[in-house]
Amino acid sequence: MLHDVDGFARGERCLVIHPHLKKTSRKEGGASVRGPEARLDEIVGLSEAIELDIVETQIVSVTDLKPGSYFGKGTVERLDAIIKSRDVGVVVIDAQLSPVQQRNLERAWEAKVLDRTGIILEIFGERARTKEGRLQVELAHQSYQRSRLVRSWTHLERQRGGAGFMGGPGESQIEVDRRLIDQRITKLKKQLVEVKRTRELHREARRKVPYPIVALVGYTNAGKSTLFNRLTHSDVFVKDQLFATLDPTMRGLELPSGTNIILSDTVGFISNLPHELVEAFHATLEEVLEAEIIVHVRDISHPDSEAQKADVESVLKGLGVDDERVGSAMIEVRNKCDVLSPDDYELQSNIAKRADPPVVLMSAVSGEGLETFLALIEERLSSSHETITVCLSPTEGKLMSWMYTNGEVLERTDADDGVHLTVRFEPSNARRFEQMKR
Structure with missing residues (x-):
């Protein structure tokens, strides 16, 4: 459900902006190997995932970030003309805005502004299914909203008194709201402690089951859930959009030799994940640490596939999956081969034949490469005995x-x-x- 505080609705007309920083810092750039067009495509995908009606997209060059408005005055005015002419109600900016920047842009444009953190929070809020997933996302949302209370109460600023009176009704209301949010955050953290304790008991019970775990990981929308459904004959939610799956799903699977395994489908990875969501994101990936084999599913048809691979490997290292384990326990699946051009298909096929460690060229939709994939899992399991x-x-x-x-x-x-x-x-x-x- 879209959060009321942001005041926008499904289908609202939207302008999507990717700010291209000419002096890209590590913090702002994140996956700097990506070009601005690829970054714009991704934020457009995020906007489509919450059903905004995208009527205009822009790559905006930024030389120096302005602390009050992010963009310079001329850029703000140029974009305002587009917003007014296209009747835009929501502006999505592929950056992490400060509360002041967000507030000032909303005033200048008379439209709702969502930054990268806000839009991913919306998607996570809609897609979380397990109790822990929902609690983690709400905790992240409350922390994010707490920092933006000044924006929520701008209509009270006129009520602040003079003659040395520093507070006023607006300031008091902000404090009341902050206290309510702090109480909610405290309650959520306590609930999370209990949920994590219960989940660890479930994990202990699973350790007694004599089946190895095979975890599917990969960039969001790489096709993990489609592969999971084909292998397990399940009906996990699949849609061609970012973050179609958020919570991990586990199913039993019998390999052709008769060996039983547990297959785990995990949340899709993404570059520049907002810091408020890192803990929620990692909590859904803890199953990966229990896995005997990690299957990295890649969308090999995506023009940004190499950069996406680097992002996934970076997150895995952050979880504690070291280089040695990546080499011995990882299988790379190059998915969506059915949409490659004949030349690209031949190139990828030749790479897969020579790759060491092995690479499987696959289509989770058509089933091509599935037998090779299952045989490789069995080979890896037996060699690690x-x-x-x-x-x-x-x-x-x-x-x-x-x-x-x-x-x-x-x-x-x-x-x-x-x-x-x-x-x-x-x-x-x-x-x-x-x-x-x-």
């Missing part, structure tokens, strides 16, 4: 039974000192065995 030799006493019959059920017994010798077993385990079961032996 650990062989353990142990001597069990006759009283350890329960543990022996567990080993037969959850591993492949390669050799058994019954001797006077006990039963000697050599067993091959998947990594997850090898870890469980070590915990059981302690």
Whole structure:
């Protein structure tokens, strides 16, 4: 649901702006390898995801950021003429605006202004499904709104008194609102502690299930959910738009050899994620740390595919997935090969044949490459198996039974000192065995 405080509606006429900073800083630029056209396309996609009617798009060159209005006076006036002539009600700016900048631009243009943080908050608010997802997004939204209370109460500024009186009704109302938001933030944080505790109990229960986890990760709209649905015959929400999936979804899957795995579909990654949403975003990705195999699904037809790959790998490193694990536990799926031109298809096909570590060229829509993909998962799982030799006493019959059920017994010798077993385990079961032996 769109938040009332921003005062806009679905279908409202919208101008989308990507400010192209000539002196791009690391903080502002983020994924500086992207060109301004690609950045504009992405913010347009975000705007379409909340069903705004985009009537104009602009790449605006910015030399120096103005603390009060972000853009210079001439640019503000030029854009105002476009806003008035096109009857624009919402302006989306692909930048993180300060509360003062946002307020001043809204006054100058007499239109609602959404920055990158605001629009992603809207999308996350609509798409969150799990209890924790909703709590994390509301917490991020409350923190964002708290910083913008000055904007919400601009209509009271005229009421502030003179003659040394510093406060006034407007100032008091801001303080009341701030206190209410702070109380809500405190309550949300307490609820999150409980939800996280419950989720950890669920994760502990899942660790006892002898199935490896395979996690799908990738840039938003890369086709992860389409692949997930094809593999598991599920009906996870799929739409050709950014952030169609927010919360992680898990399903059981039997591989062609009969091996069972748990497949996890995760939230799509995005460049320059607003800092208010980093914690909410990472909370949905914790399943990745439990995964035996990480499948990086890429939209290979996207002109920005390489930059998107760099963003995904950066987020994974931030989660604690190191380079060694990326090399040993990662499978790269180059998805959407069905929409490539014949020349690009041939190029990608040749790359996939020579790639090390392996790359799978695939279409989650048509199913091309699916058999190769599943065979590669089985190969990775079997190559990561650990062989353990142990001597069990006759009283350890329960543990022996567990080993037969959850591993492949390669050799058994019954001797006077006990039963000697050599067993091959998947990594997850090898870890469980070590915990059981302690």
